[in-house]
Amino acid sequence: MNTSSAASSIYAKPVVPRIVVRPALASVLLHGLLLFILTANWADSTRNVIVVKPQPKVINARLVDASELKPKPKPKPVAPAPKPKPKPKAAPVAKPKPAPQPKPKPVVAAKPKPAPAAKPKPVPAPAKAEPEQPRMTQQELAALTRADLARAVAEEQSAAQAAATSAEMAASYAALIQQTVVNYWSRPPSARNGMETLLSIQLIPTGEVVSVTIVKSSGNTAFDRSAVNAVEKAGSFPELQNLPSREFEKTFRRFSLLFRPEDLRY
Amino acid sequence: MKNPAIALLGIVLLCAAIGARADLTIEITQGSDNPTAIAVVPFAWQAAGAAPEDVAQVIESDLTRSGQFAPVARTDMLGLPSTEEEVFYRDWRALETEYLLIGKASPTPNNGMRLDYELFDVLRQTRVFSGYESGPASDGRMLAHRVADKIYEHLTGVRGAFATRLLYVSVTRGGAGNKDYYRLTMSDSDGARPIVLLESREPLLAPAWAPDAVQIAYVSFETGRPAIFRQDLATGKREQLTNFKGLNSAPAWSPDGKTMAMVLSKDGNPDIYLMDRATRQLTNITNNYAIETEPAWMPDGKSLLFTSDRGGKPQIYRYDLASKATTRITFEGNYNARARVAQDGRNVVLVHQQDGDFHIAVLDLVTNRMVTLTSTALDESPSIAPNGSMVLYATKFGDRGILAAVSVDGGAKFRLPSREGDVREPAWSPFLTAK
Amino acid sequence: MKHVSVAGKFVTLLLSAAFLVACSSSSTKEDEEAAAAAAAAAAAARAAQEAAAASASSSSSAADAERMRLMEAAAAYGNVFYFAYDSSLLTPEAIASLDAHIAALAGTNSTIRLEGHTDERGTREYNLALGERRANSVRDYMVLNGIANYRIEAISYGEERPIGYGSGESNWAQNRRVELVVVN
Numbered sequence: 001m002n003t004s005s006a007a008s009s010i011y012a013k014p015v016v017p018r019i020v021v022r023p024a025l026a027s028v029l030l031h032g033l034l035l036f037i038l039t040a041n042w043a044d045s046t047r048n049v050i051v052v053k054p055q056p057k058v059i060n061a062r063l064v065d066a067s068e069l070k071p072k073p074k075p076k077p078v079a080p081a082p083k084p085k086p087k088p089k090a091a092p093v094a095k096p097k098p099a100p101q102p103k104p105k106p107v108v109a110a111k112p113k114p115a116p117a118a119k120p121k122p123v124p125a126p127a128k129a130e131p132e133q134p135r136m137t138q139q140e141l142a143a144l145t146r147a148d149l150a151r152a153v154a155e156e157q158s159a160a161q162a163a164a165t166s167a168e169m170a171a172s173y174a175a176l177i178q179q180t181v182v183n184y185w186s187r188p189p190s191a192r193n194g195m196e197t198l199l200s201i202q203l204i205p206t207g208e209v210v211s212v213t214i215v216k217s218s219g220n221t222a223f224d225r226s227a228v229n230a231v232e233k234a235g236s237f238p239e240l241q242n243l244p245s246r247e248f249e250k251t252f253r254r255f256s257l258l259f260r261p262e263d264l265r266y
Numbered sequence: 267m268k269n270p271a272i273a274l275l276g277i278v279l280l281c282a283a284i285g286a287r288a289d290l291t292i293e294i295t296q297g298s299d300n301p302t303a304i305a306v307v308p309f310a311w312q313a314a315g316a317a318p319e320d321v322a323q324v325i326e327s328d329l330t331r332s333g334q335f336a337p338v339a340r341t342d343m344l345g346l347p348s349t350e351e352e353v354f355y356r357d358w359r360a361l362e363t364e365y366l367l368i369g370k371a372s373p374t375p376n377n378g379m380r381l382d383y384e385l386f387d388v389l390r391q392t393r394v395f396s397g398y399e400s401g402p403a404s405d406g407r408m409l410a411h412r413v414a415d416k417i418y419e420h421l422t423g424v425r426g427a428f429a430t431r432l433l434y435v436s437v438t439r440g441g442a443g444n445k446d447y448y449r450l451t452m453s454d455s456d457g458a459r460p461i462v463l464l465e466s467r468e469p470l471l472a473p474a475w476a477p478d479a480v481q482i483a484y485v486s487f488e489t490g491r492p493a494i495f496r497q498d499l500a501t502g503k504r505e506q507l508t509n510f511k512g513l514n515s516a517p518a519w520s521p522d523g524k525t526m527a528m529v530l531s532k533d534g535n536p537d538i539y540l541m542d543r544a545t546r547q548l549t550n551i552t553n554n555y556a557i558e559t560e561p562a563w564m565p566d567g568k569s570l571l572f573t574s575d576r577g578g579k580p581q582i583y584r585y586d587l588a589s590k591a592t593t594r595i596t597f598e599g600n601y602n603a604r605a606r607v608a609q610d611g612r613n614v615v616l617v618h619q620q621d622g623d624f625h626i627a628v629l630d631l632v633t634n635r636m637v638t639l640t641s642t643a644l645d646e647s648p649s650i651a652p653n654g655s656m657v658l659y660a661t662k663f664g665d666r667g668i669l670a671a672v673s674v675d676g677g678a679k680f681r682l683p684s685r686e687g688d689v690r691e692p693a694w695s696p697f698l699t700a701k
Numbered sequence: 702m703k704h705v706s707v708a709g710k711f712v713t714l715l716l717s718a719a720f721l722v723a724c725s726s727s728s729t730k731e732d733e734e735a736a737a738a739a740a741a742a743a744a745a746a747r748a749a750q751e752a753a754a755a756s757a758s759s760s761s762s763a764a765d766a767e768r769m770r771l772m773e774a775a776a777a778y779g780n781v782f783y784f785a786y787d788s789s790l791l792t793p794e795a796i797a798s799l800d801a802h803i804a805a806l807a808g809t810n811s812t813i814r815l816e817g818h819t820d821e822r823g824t825r826e827y828n829l830a831l832g833e834r835r836a837n838s839v840r841d842y843m844v845l846n847g848i849a850n851y852r853i854e855a856i857s858y859g860e861e862r863p864i865g866y867g868s869g870e871s872n873w874a875q876n877r878r879v880e881l882v883v884v885n
């Protein structure tokens with residue numbers, strides 16, 4: 001469709017810029033929205049202050065009943081006599097193990113479990129006196145029980161890892177940073193409990209400190225300087241290299257250190 | 267575009283996904299308080315011959331004694347810069363130094379000396395502070411102490427007290443049947459350059475500084491009885507201030523210098539009296555049958571602390587001049603005496619007996635907590651530095667009396683170089699200059 | 702010839718000897734000593750003469766003898782009174798010693814000085830006050846037992862002028878004392 005005059009081409013005529021109201025408005029609004037989205041603080045409105053104290057490592061421990069691990073179809077046709085033996089053996093041994101486990105790592109939990117699985121093995125030995133069929137089934141049962149146990153534990157472990165939230169991981173590494181800085185912080189004699197200096201720290205993925213800035217001063221220059229010096233003396237936190245990069249970017253690329261002594265005489 | 271709303275939503279979600287970040291703040295509530303490593307390079311002497319004083323050594327010793335700094339040994343220094351151009355930060359970072367002090371000493375007309383110094387931050391590789399001190403060359407050590415004061419103040423926020431003086435009594439035994447020799451001595455804050463102000467075969471006790479630091483007072487038995495004397499440091503001129511029967515002891519100048527507290531037993535038992543310096547008028551502030559002694563002024567001059575055994579054993583009491591009320595302030599242990607108050611009006615050092623041993627302790631007047639500072643067993647006569655950081659006291663080492671010091675937080679300890687004889691009764695001067 | 706008494710002869714002899722010695726020309730120290738001895742001998746002779754003259758009155762010689770005995774008794778106790786730690790109470794031994802001294806001083810007019818001391822433990826100024834308390838303790842007892850107050854001066858040296866300079870109870874016990882000094 002030809003809208004312009006037939007005598008001249010559209011390229012000859014200079015285009016006069018015109019402001020069309022509705023599209024213009026939409027454009028401004030869209031840009032405004034984009035600007036808002038980019039600059040707004042998408043984190044929690046309350047500052048995510050992690051007060052890092054020595055924390056126990058969190059694991060998920062699930063009570064395992066050995067009866068769950070018994071291979072279901074095969075033992076059934078076998079003589080019922082040997083059956084009760086491994087059952088009571090495995091069950092009481094397995095049960096107490098998960099219970100007293102709130103602190104130690106899940107890896108430790110995995111180890112004793114195959115052990116009781118091995119125990120039912122000598123039990124079937126006296127059962128050897130019995131007919132052939134039950135003995136074979138006992139060994140099979142033991143092997144199956146052990147395999148099942150191992151698989152169950154592995155599943156449990158990965159489930160636990162997946163269950164460990166990013167907050168818990170951050171807390172672990174934050175505790176490490178905290179301990180390192182504490183080891184390097186020398187307070188001047190003019191320092192007092194309750195003085196506060198807030199520093200903003202920038203790291204790179206190798207754990208090296210690339211920037212230290214005083215965000216909020218305590219009012220005492222020597223105190224501020226002692227805080228900055230503590231970070232500069234520490235220099236880097238190489239353990240952070242073990243962090244998955246998503247986690248690093250999210251929490252440790254830029255974070256704050258609040259120096260507020262509580263252990264001074266006054 | 268089909269539905270702008272969906273596009274918008276898409277953009278919002280995308281931005282949220284990218285921009286999402288946990289805002290982590292880690293709280294640091296404890297420290298390790300290791301001494302700050304500082305390298306004090308020997309100052310370059312800008313003339314022929316040897317320098318009259320190793321000022322860098324004086325500065326380094328001052329900073330180390332405070333307990334706040336750890337020096338770098340000269341044998342470890344890879345270079346001896348005296349100007350900024352000569353400083354290679356890498357050399358000093360290798361030694362894990364945090365700060366570097368360099369300087370020059372030069373002679374000035376009329377037997378003077380000038381010290382120019384520069385302080386560098388090795389971690390940040392910048393110069394942070396510089397200045398100079400000048401005075402007579404014979405006073406080189408005092409110039410060095412003033413430099414140490416400036417460095418200390420810049421790095422700790424607390425005014426340095428190295429450019430100060432000490433008074434103490436030195437006694438040499440006369441041997442069997444002979445009287446001892448007593449010498450009232452003044453020295454620098456590190457014990458150097460002792461000067462004998464008065465010598466006597468009769469006991470000398472209780473030296474005290476006037477707040478102007480140009481007069482002192484003390485007790486002398488030269489008249490056969492204890493009497494309080496005042497002496498002008500510059501001229502050596504003396505004046506006997508009291509001649510009462512019984513005890514005349516423990517002179518203590520008020521912070522404004524107008525009143526002197528003292529102990530007199532002329533009315534039957536030792537009481538604290540205030541003597542107006544101008545009118546010589548006396549006021550008894552402790553009219554009590556017990557022993558009252560060892561008065562010490564609070565820095566605001568409005569109250570005094572003193573020792574009294576009105577409760578049976580010596581404890582510290584406080585007398586308020588306005589209300590004339592007396593209150594007891596020590597409740598731990600059954601022997602607390604000889605209180606001295608720091609300039610902050612909050613820390614009180616005193617002699618505290620525990621399990622038969624006499625230690626120096628510090629009492630916090632705000633929290634009422636008492637902390638023992640020393641582990642030696644026969645401590646007495648604590649005296650606080652004018653910046654409240656260190657306590658000088660007398661104790662026994664082997665068979666001899668010596669002077670030792672401990673920081674008010676208990677972290678740093680040192681002994682003054684021992685002279686011959688027994689040294690006791692130290693008194694730390696006020697600041698010698700206004701600021 | 703007049704009958705001269707034996708005592709008189711004796712005195713004459715002594716005086717002659719003294720005269721001879723005194724008139725010799727050299728002036729060495731020995732001579733001074735000899736002169737002093739001679740003077741003492743003369744005094745003794747005079748006393749003997751007096752004693753002989755007063756041999757009739759027996760009571761005064763007894764008094765002198767008594768005084769002599771008292772002074773010796775007091776000297777036997779020594780002129781130092783010791784105290785227990787942190788105490789200004791007179792021990793029974795101190796009281797016994799004091800009684801002897803009071804008896805010896807009762808007949809005379811001399812002034813005395815009581816010098817109080819403490820051991821090194823504790824603060825110096827408080828010990829000055831404690832030493833005074835000990836000296837006052839002795840003075841009060843003496844005044845109570847008849848010695849006039851104006852005759853006694855009590856001062857304290859506190860930790861100063863110790864007898865034992867070291868630490869430990871053997872030194873400290875020696876230093877917790879009041880010393881009695883007869884001034885004239």
